[in-house]
Amino acid sequence: MVKPTFSALALAACLFTTVTTQAETTISALAEDLQQRLTQTPETLRWLKPNKDEPLAHTDLGIDPETCEAPVLARAGTHPRFLVRCVNRALVNFRVTDIQTLTSWAYADGDWGTGQIIAIRGIDNSPTSRYNSRKVEYETVWHKGEPAGPYERSLTVLSETDLRKLAKFWNSFDTGELPVLESLEQWRQLTWPDAVVGLRRNGQLLLQHGTLAGTSDLLEELSSKDALPPFARGLIRPVKKVWRGTTPPGEPMFLLHSLRANGTDYALALSDVTAGAASQNIQRLSAGLPYELVFLPIERNL
Amino acid sequence: MATQDEANAILPTRTRRQKRSQTATLVLMGATPFVVLGLDPLHSEVRVFRDLQACQTALPGAQDYCETLNAEAANRHPSLAPKYTSRHQCESDFAHVTVNNSCENGWCSIDDLSICERKADGHYRPPFSAFLVDQSILDGTYEGTKPAPETLDDRQLQPVYSISDETLSSSGDEGQGSTYRSHTPFLWHYVMANGQYLGNQNLRDPVTRTKSQLAASTSRTFTGTSQRGGFGSTARQTMQAARS
Numbered sequence: 001m002v003k004p005t006f007s008a009l010a011l012a013a014c015l016f017t018t019v020t021t022q023a024e025t026t027i028s029a030l031a032e033d034l035q036q037r038l039t040q041t042p043e044t045l046r047w048l049k050p051n052k053d054e055p056l057a058h059t060d061l062g063i064d065p066e067t068c069e070a071p072v073l074a075r076a077g078t079h080p081r082f083l084v085r086c087v088n089r090a091l092v093n094f095r096v097t098d099i100q101t102l103t104s105w106a107y108a109d110g111d112w113g114t115g116q117i118i119a120i121r122g123i124d125n126s127p128t129s130r131y132n133s134r135k136v137e138y139e140t141v142w143h144k145g146e147p148a149g150p151y152e153r154s155l156t157v158l159s160e161t162d163l164r165k166l167a168k169f170w171n172s173f174d175t176g177e178l179p180v181l182e183s184l185e186q187w188r189q190l191t192w193p194d195a196v197v198g199l200r201r202n203g204q205l206l207l208q209h210g211t212l213a214g215t216s217d218l219l220e221e222l223s224s225k226d227a228l229p230p231f232a233r234g235l236i237r238p239v240k241k242v243w244r245g246t247t248p249p250g251e252p253m254f255l256l257h258s259l260r261a262n263g264t265d266y267a268l269a270l271s272d273v274t275a276g277a278a279s280q281n282i283q284r285l286s287a288g289l290p291y292e293l294v295f296l297p298i299e300r301n302l
Numbered sequence: 303m304a305t306q307d308e309a310n311a312i313l314p315t316r317t318r319r320q321k322r323s324q325t326a327t328l329v330l331m332g333a334t335p336f337v338v339l340g341l342d343p344l345h346s347e348v349r350v351f352r353d354l355q356a357c358q359t360a361l362p363g364a365q366d367y368c369e370t371l372n373a374e375a376a377n378r379h380p381s382l383a384p385k386y387t388s389r390h391q392c393e394s395d396f397a398h399v400t401v402n403n404s405c406e407n408g409w410c411s412i413d414d415l416s417i418c419e420r421k422a423d424g425h426y427r428p429p430f431s432a433f434l435v436d437q438s439i440l441d442g443t444y445e446g447t448k449p450a451p452e453t454l455d456d457r458q459l460q461p462v463y464s465i466s467d468e469t470l471s472s473s474g475d476e477g478q479g480s481t482y483r484s485h486t487p488f489l490w491h492y493v494m495a496n497g498q499y500l501g502n503q504n505l506r507d508p509v510t511r512t513k514s515q516l517a518a519s520t521s522r523t524f525t526g527t528s529q530r531g532g533f534g535s536t537a538r539q540t541m542q543a544a545r546s
Binding site: 198 | 389390391393394398405406409411412417418468486
């Protein structure tokens with residue numbers, strides 16, 4: 001077995017730092033750049049309707065970019081991508097309707113490509129009778145190609161507050177903190193109880209069916225110095241709901257952010273492996289980085 | 303009076319043959335006059351109090367007495383509780399959720415869990431989570447009789463522990479394909495320090511047990527690091543006997 005020399009290790013560390021720093025500085029900077037383009041010079045941008053290939057201006061689509069939420073990162077690393085959600089009011093069949101669009105913007109070669117509208121969601125916002133206050137929602141129109149995954153789907157139904165929190169999280173993610181994946185390996189060495197799906201920095205636990213034996217070992221490890229890198233809010237394990245019985249959760253990952261959409265909990269996590277990602281419904285949100293940013297549903301078996 | 307060993311020998315027999323043996327019939331016939339008179343020399347009725355407040359609710363006129371009963375049960379806890387050399391094994395038997403809502407709805411605090419504690423002797427013990435009191439002692443409080451708790455024997459007052467449903471329901475149902483049967487950490491049961499099953503977490507009514515079953519044996523030490531301790535096995539057997 002070839003042992004790495006000190007200089008090789010130092011070079012690897014430098015490269016790791018450089019790549020990470022580039023990724024970190026570009027997330028918030030690119031988000032700000034996209035927002036400025038949308039609000040100040042939207043005429044320079046073009047959109048594609050779902051499943052159509054004719055680039056259109058925002059005026060053709062009835063999108064007022066001033067109404068758009070802040071861009072949210074959808075892919076970090078090489079060829080970064082952002083999602084932007086906008087809501088515009090329109091008359092549809094003589095009904096006041098909120099038209100929500102979710103557009104994917106990819107950044108390549110120093111410029112923004114054509115925005116691909118992933119989903120168009122219509123919500124009838126007409127005044128309702130006192131006997132029926134429920135809002136009528138039209139069937140969402142989805143783009144059938146890439147990109148489309150649990151992340152995009154959850155962003156169409158995420159509340160405005162949570163969407164802003166998510167954007168804020170991504171902007172604060174580029175703080176120059178270096179992911180320490182070595183400490184993730186330490187956590188993997190522990191015997192995780194089947195009941196423990198997640199563990200927060202403050203000792204809170206996310207549980208499902210199964211044994212709790214070994215919980216104290218986890219909490220003891222958590223209390224040790226530098227147990228978690230500064231960027232991690234805790235640890236999360238992918239878990240999939242099954243109709244009969246229970247599946248034990250998978251390997252722990254660093255929990256970065258969590259959100260709830262349409263009654264399902266989701267986690268943004270950082271790991272170095274995505275083996276078996278498809279079976280666990282894990283979506284990769286990074287490319288070309290020394291770590292993987294992933295988005296996963298947390299479907300606890302209760 | 304039946305000894306512990308005699309009772310343990312009788313228990314499985316009663317379970318399997320459903321009290322149909324001639325010997326059992328004769329024993330029951332012999333005990334009938336006592337039962338009719340409300341004097342059962344073989345059995346005692348006990349109440350399990352989840353906490354001090356539960357006792358004080360049941361005995362509104364003896365709130366201070368509840369405090370002394372609870373304190374005395376806590377005093378007896380270190381010497382009576384089952385001891386484990388392995389924390390993992392102790393948690394395997396006892397760890398469970400005590401506050402269901404927060405844990406089922408989302409992230410829950412460590413305070414919502416019952417996990418094993420390490421004492422000065424280096425052993426791990428389940429936490430003292432409840433206490434049992436002989437019903438006759440409780441009845442006496444209505445007449446103003448309040449014997450000093452330290453004078454009560456272990457059959458009349460002792461700490462009670464809560465064991466996970468997982469422990470009581472387990473055995474060999476794991477590892478079948480990609481899924482396996484598992485039990486919720488949100489359910490638990492009351493057991494005595496000797497492993498005697500008392501009831502599930504919703505237990506409110508008095509429990510009748512033989513006096514030998516209520517006798518607290520000296521604290522047992524479970525060694526090793528295996529997944530299952532002998533304590534869980536005892537609790538399972540006595541639960542099945544109690545339900546039959």
